[in-house]
Amino acid sequence: MLFNNGKLNVRKLEKKDNYLLAKWLSDPKVLEFYEGRDNPFDLEKVNTEFYNPNDDVNGCIIEFEGVDIGYIQYYELDDETREKYGYSKNTEVIYGIDQFIGEPAYWNKGIGTILVHSMVEYLIIEKHADFVVMDPQVCNERALKCYEKCGFKKVKLLPKNELHEGEYRDCWLIEYRRE
Template sequence: MSIQDFFIFNCLEEKDLPLLHRWFQEPHVKKWWPVPKEKEDFFDSYLKRIHSTEISLYFVSYGNIPIGFLQAYPVDRSKETWLPKLPKNTIGIDQFIGEIDFVGKGYGTSFIKKFIDQLLAENNEMTVILDPDPRNKAAIRCYEKVGFVRVGIFPRKGDLALLMRYN
């Protein structure tokens, strides 16, 4: 049995929002993920996302312990104009580990790999991308271990993003 066998992806539900909000307050998450300042705005924003058909939100659990968050969405070039030309069947993912005891120990690499394996098992023609901040060296190392390669750095909403594609 490998570490990947212990990861479970549960759809995010309204009851999960207090824990997700707490994670967003953690310094290691807050540094890289923007979050509405007001708690009510956070809950409103994520309730809309939970009920959206355009994005899939997951709690990542290691066994029965929720440790992180993952979202997946079809990439829409009409909305994400900063992106270079990509295949039509492109999925973007964003994720983090919220529980500090699980950071820096290989859990991120393992759960991202398992999630991508599941996506590609459903459709092996899919392209998977992510776009970390180019200064987030730990995340970039993790994504490279998973199998992502650097495509380039692009301006995005007044900042820069490193586009990475799963190979």
């Protein structure tokens, strides 16, 4: 177990979780917000994308009340991403996170807010992050609302940052800085 916050647990991704990821990442409702409906994942693609031993991404499964409901990953920003975001001269410890709730029945229940808040706390306390960043699409208003509730602030617009459903979409670079 990576961490626990009441009914929410986050645990490290295991090989057996590949079936969950394939299920979630082939659901058009989930893909509308994560990866794109034109980019479904089968088991082979999940194994290639999420189980690369040379990858510095730490994948985790989100459990709520004992049910596996989603995925979250965290990673220290590499030089290329620091450059892209404008942090190349910054020597602080910066982590990025990405997540989705793969079970739509668990959407709009405040779980995302608990999750993001808990992960940020984990990264600051356990990984000594100076701040945490994300780059959600501008049009993902529900996610942005959640992140702002958790203390993230919009830093700058990233024009045409992410290919999603055949077009490059604008994203916000958002930060959570510890006080």
